[in-house]
Amino acid sequence: MTNLSAPDAGNLDLGRVSDLSNAVLTEVERAIVGKREPLRLVLAGVLAGGHVLMEDFPGLGKTLAARSFAQTLGLTFKRAQFTPDLLPGDITGSFVFDQRSGDFEFRQGPIFAGLLLADEINRTPPKTQAALLEAMQEKQVTVEGRTFPLPRPFHVLATANPVEYEGTYPLPEAQLDRFIMRVSFGYPSVDEEWQILANRMERQQEEQTLDAVVTPDELLAMQAAVERVVVDESVGRYCVALTAATRTHSDVLMGASPRGALGLLLCSRAYAIIDGRDYVTPEDVKAVAKPVLAHRVTVKPELWMSDVSGSNVVTRLLRSVPTPAPTQREPRGAASMTGTTGTLGSLEA
Structure with missing residues (x-):
């Protein structure tokens, strides 16, 4: 797979972006059955450069979806399980005294990843939820007056249970506003639920590993192409x-x-x-x-x-x-923009 460097990020053909996006969705659907539209929304949020909150009842594949996107997008993946006793430093990292060097050294928290799964984010108090605000907006973390940049690309996929569930804390409006989207998956149909069981029996193990479709540099290129x-x-x-x-x-x-x-x-x-x-x-x-x-x-x-x-x-x-x-548009580079998925540059609005 071609590894695009940052200077070429804006030159990825739009038809290629469409093809890669649908290839990512097809690969993720190997793990998440029958949820093409919610998965498409999550991917749109990532391509838009944002963070996505997945809110639904337990057991509907939210955590699996986050891990699957990390694998198919080639991103380093870390998971933070949000609990009532979680502290902000458990997310961002903290300075720890090193007896050998006689100095404090910074130990990174799980937020230093290409994709952070903030699992059950509304089960921790607002103080710890707020530890994500700077990271989600500024792509950096400040600890004791020192600022540390986060990897690029950096995205947070958070899961949340409905607020009516016991032990949940409503997310503050400022925190909710940092998520570009909130997506729900919903229960599968009877046939889809049977397909989940059939897939599990076929692979004969709980864990399912997906192939990386793009690299982190290619994801950056896809995000840059969206700007066009x-x-x-x-x-x-x-x-x-x-x-x-x-x-x-x-x-x-x-x-x-x-x-x-x-x-x-x-x-x-x-x-x-x-x-x-x-x-x-x-x-x-x-x-x-x-x-x-x-x-x-x-x-x-x-x-x-x-x-x-x-x-x-x-x-x-x-x-x-x-x-x-709807407005009619002339094709813009239709010869190079049309991919296997279809209609880039078409006249249909």
């Missing part, structure tokens, strides 16, 4: 309109910030390129709207015992906010 996906002004304004509408909805105490609109734009571009296009359509925006915006919406306290949620609010806004008309 075209967004028409009408589609960009649609992102803004959806985000702004969350702030004025009658059921909402606090809506999404401009960071939500930016996340909507970035994830729409990544979703489009996975789908084989070099431009964003309104349907791409709709596909990522709930995962990007719902966790940034806080409903009014008096509605907490009702069925109103951030997800329901975004669903209603998708029906009420006018959708821009």
